Amino acid sequence: MSQIEIRHLRTLVALRETGSLVEASERVFLTQSALSHQIKELEGRLGCSLFLRKTRPVRFTSAGNRLLELADEVLPRLHNAELDLDRFAGGQSGRIIMAIECHSCFEWLLPAIDAYRNEWSDVELDISSGFHFAPFPALARGDLDLVITADPLDEPGITYFPIFSYEAQLAVAKKHPLVDKPWVEPKDLADEVVITYPVDRERLDLFSGFLEPAGVEPARVRHAELTTMIVQLVASGRGVTCLPNWALHEYLQNDYVVVRSLGEEGIWPTLYAAVRKDQADAPFMNAFIEVAKQVCFANLRGIVTAELG
Amino acid sequence: MSQIEIRHLRTLVALRETGSLVEASERVFLTQSALSHQIKELEGRLGCSLFLRKTRPVRFTSAGNRLLELADEVLPRLHNAELDLDRFAGGQSGRIIMAIECHSCFEWLLPAIDAYRNEWSDVELDISSGFHFAPFPALARGDLDLVITADPLDEPGITYFPIFSYEAQLAVAKKHPLVDKPWVEPKDLADEVVITYPVDRERLDLFSGFLEPAGVEPARVRHAELTTMIVQLVASGRGVTCLPNWALHEYLQNDYVVVRSLGEEGIWPTLYAAVRKDQADAPFMNAFIEVAKQVCFANLRGIVTAELG
DNA sequence: TTGCGACATGAATAAAATTCAAAACTTACT
DNA sequence: AGTAAGTTTTGAATTTTATTCATGTCGCAA
Numbered sequence: 001m002s003q004i005e006i007r008h009l010r011t012l013v014a015l016r017e018t019g020s021l022v023e024a025s026e027r028v029f030l031t032q033s034a035l036s037h038q039i040k041e042l043e044g045r046l047g048c049s050l051f052l053r054k055t056r057p058v059r060f061t062s063a064g065n066r067l068l069e070l071a072d073e074v075l076p077r078l079h080n081a082e083l084d085l086d087r088f089a090g091g092q093s094g095r096i097i098m099a100i101e102c103h104s105c106f107e108w109l110l111p112a113i114d115a116y117r118n119e120w121s122d123v124e125l126d127i128s129s130g131f132h133f134a135p136f137p138a139l140a141r142g143d144l145d146l147v148i149t150a151d152p153l154d155e156p157g158i159t160y161f162p163i164f165s166y167e168a169q170l171a172v173a174k175k176h177p178l179v180d181k182p183w184v185e186p187k188d189l190a191d192e193v194v195i196t197y198p199v200d201r202e203r204l205d206l207f208s209g210f211l212e213p214a215g216v217e218p219a220r221v222r223h224a225e226l227t228t229m230i231v232q233l234v235a236s237g238r239g240v241t242c243l244p245n246w247a248l249h250e251y252l253q254n255d256y257v258v259v260r261s262l263g264e265e266g267i268w269p270t271l272y273a274a275v276r277k278d279q280a281d282a283p284f285m286n287a288f289i290e291v292a293k294q295v296c297f298a299n300l301r302g303i304v305t306a307e308l309g
Numbered sequence: 310m311s312q313i314e315i316r317h318l319r320t321l322v323a324l325r326e327t328g329s330l331v332e333a334s335e336r337v338f339l340t341q342s343a344l345s346h347q348i349k350e351l352e353g354r355l356g357c358s359l360f361l362r363k364t365r366p367v368r369f370t371s372a373g374n375r376l377l378e379l380a381d382e383v384l385p386r387l388h389n390a391e392l393d394l395d396r397f398a399g400g401q402s403g404r405i406i407m408a409i410e411c412h413s414c415f416e417w418l419l420p421a422i423d424a425y426r427n428e429w430s431d432v433e434l435d436i437s438s439g440f441h442f443a444p445f446p447a448l449a450r451g452d453l454d455l456v457i458t459a460d461p462l463d464e465p466g467i468t469y470f471p472i473f474s475y476e477a478q479l480a481v482a483k484k485h486p487l488v489d490k491p492w493v494e495p496k497d498l499a500d501e502v503v504i505t506y507p508v509d510r511e512r513l514d515l516f517s518g519f520l521e522p523a524g525v526e527p528a529r530v531r532h533a534e535l536t537t538m539i540v541q542l543v544a545s546g547r548g549v550t551c552l553p554n555w556a557l558h559e560y561l562q563n564d565y566v567v568v569r570s571l572g573e574e575g576i577w578p579t580l581y582a583a584v585r586k587d588q589a590d591a592p593f594m595n596a597f598i599e600v601a602k603q604v605c606f607a608n609l610r611g612i613v614t615a616e617l618g
Numbered sequence: 619t620t621g622c623g624a625c626a627t628g629a630a631t632a633a634a635a636t637t638c639a640a641a642a643c644t645t646a647c648t
Numbered sequence: 649a650g651t652a653a654g655t656t657t658t659g660a661a662t663t664t665t666a667t668t669c670a671t672g673t674c675g676c677a678a
Binding site: 003004005006046047048049052054055059061062063066067069070073074077078081082084085086088089090093094095124141142143278 | 312313314315355356357358361363364368370371372375376378379382383386387390391393394395397398399402403404433450451452587
């Protein structure tokens with residue numbers, strides 16, 4: 001089947017450059033005899049001779065020249081591929097396909113990706129929208145490489161890097177009765193309309209970390225896609241919402257809404273980058289997480305450093 | 310040293326196309342075990358894994374994808390080269406570097422080359438001007454592939470194909486005394502100025518086939534490069550010359566000169582194409598000789614079919 | 619659980635590439 | 649011509665590598 005091997009191309013190139021089997025053999029770190037056998041066998045398989053040996057330097061036949069042409073096309077590409085692979089092997093390059101559990105995280109993730117791409121231009125980057133339902137199996141089997149999550153489950157083969165912590169705050173209209181309370185208790189929301197992103201409750205701090213533990217169900221849950229839309233509904237008194245403090249910051253500045261902590265201590269989720277163990281030490285991956293942290297701390301108001309929980 | 314082999318690229322492509330080691334192994338005519346070993350070893354050498362096996366179809370890592378990219382660049386080129394080499398092996402293609410001993414032969418050789426090139430466009434063709442002195446050693450060692458000669462020496466490893474025979478005729482001015490003789494004898498030229506191409510005497514029919522056997526030396530030998538120039542000198546009575554009848558034809562038509570045979574029978578050299586034995590049966594080579602003959606018989610007046618001498 | 623399909627593994631085997639040692643050519647020089 | 653130096657060829661021995669065979673393991677679905 002496969003007649004020609006890389007080895008043959010290397011031999012022919014060495015032969016072209018040196019002009020004799022003896023010198024070519026030094027070049028490819030083989031004995032001259034090996035080269036003689038090697039080429040003889042190739043010529044046999046190809047059915048034509050590749051060069052004429054009775055001259056110095058050797059003369060290539062048309063067939064030999066055709067193979068040299070092939071070598072000139074192939075060997076540099078091979079070399080480049082090997083260089084790239086060395087970088088993959090050294091963790092200098094790789095692929096990061098991400099998914100986010102935290103809906104508002106797009107706001108800082110996109111700038112983080114942009115910043116990272118400047119330094120690590122040949123790392124393949126993408127955000128996958130396809131694995132919202134079950135990101136962890138996808139991460140484990142390699143469909144994803146990084147998941148932004150607030151719930152570090154203790155899965156084997158997954159490493160979690162903390163990014164930052166924030167307060168999940170309740171936002172209410174300025175004239176809302178809860179404004180008078182220093183903080184919110186779960187039962188305060190029993191009669192409220194709660195406005196959320198259209199995602200599972202487990203992925204919402206308000207439910208998973210506050211209402212469900214207390215067994216409280218709000219009067220109604222209403223969905224909106226965009227953060228501004230949610231805040232607008234809240235500001236006009238159609239309900240309350242729970243958002244990260246850093247996402248609410250600008251609306252607070254503009255005096256649209258009032259925010260209160262959930263419970264006396266407040267709820268302080270931590271965002272983690274979940275990564276497969278085999279990539280956890282790769283420089284390109286660590287660099288991404290570092291860049292993400294830097295971008296967040298530079299741009300988001302109200303977040304704090306997190307320790308590994 | 311050489312990490313990646315063609316075989317590896319083929320395996321990866323099969324794997325991409327089938328999605329599993331089992332099917333890929335059928336595709337490359339190996340056992341599943343062989344592929345497992347092969348890839349494991351490559352991964353070890355490269356220092357990174359190439360694909361994730363726990364999924365169907367298998368997922369390639371960035372390194373795996375990089376190798377597939379390489380395969381897509383390399384394998385088609387390899388295939389093309391193999392197709393070309395098949396044609397070399399089958400004698401459907403090759404190289405013809407020619408030299409001519411017969412100085413006037415450019416006149417028919419160039420049109421012959423043009424005609425041949427139409428049909429055999431990827432045969433490498435060239436006329437070498439570098440081996441006028443010793444074309445046969447050059448032919449034997451492969452610097453040349455074809456020599457046009459009138460003297461088929463019995464060299465081993467060389468095959469001669471006759472192209473055509475012609476008469477080597479003496480051209481003289483219309484008022485020259487020799488016009489009165491039906492043919493020329495060697496001694497008739499003892500007092501003449503002979504005009505020739507500036508080449509060795511052995512390559513001139515007049516000397517090698519007529520004067521030297523008779524031990525006659527002309528009064529003077531004068532050289533000119535171009536056939537027209539030679540004929541002009543002859544026409545104006547500055548000397549006589551010997552040229553192939555087909556080269557003289559047009560001047561005869563125009564009544565510039567008169568021609569006479571050398572001896573009663575005339576001298577009838579035959580032009581041969583001398584070819585190395587290993588190329589003597591190659592279709593591309595036979596085709597060239599056939600085309601050359603056709604072109605000659607179509608364009609040259611006065612030539613006759615030759616038999617192998 | 620069990621069974622099935624797919625991949626991994628280790629030892630055995632087959633195949634190959636390479637080396638060694640010697641011979642056959644080539645070339646240049648005397 | 650004869651010889652010496654350098655180069656390629658050759659055949660057999662050897663080493664290395666690729667492949668197979670026979671199991672073993674793992675994940676997944678019934």
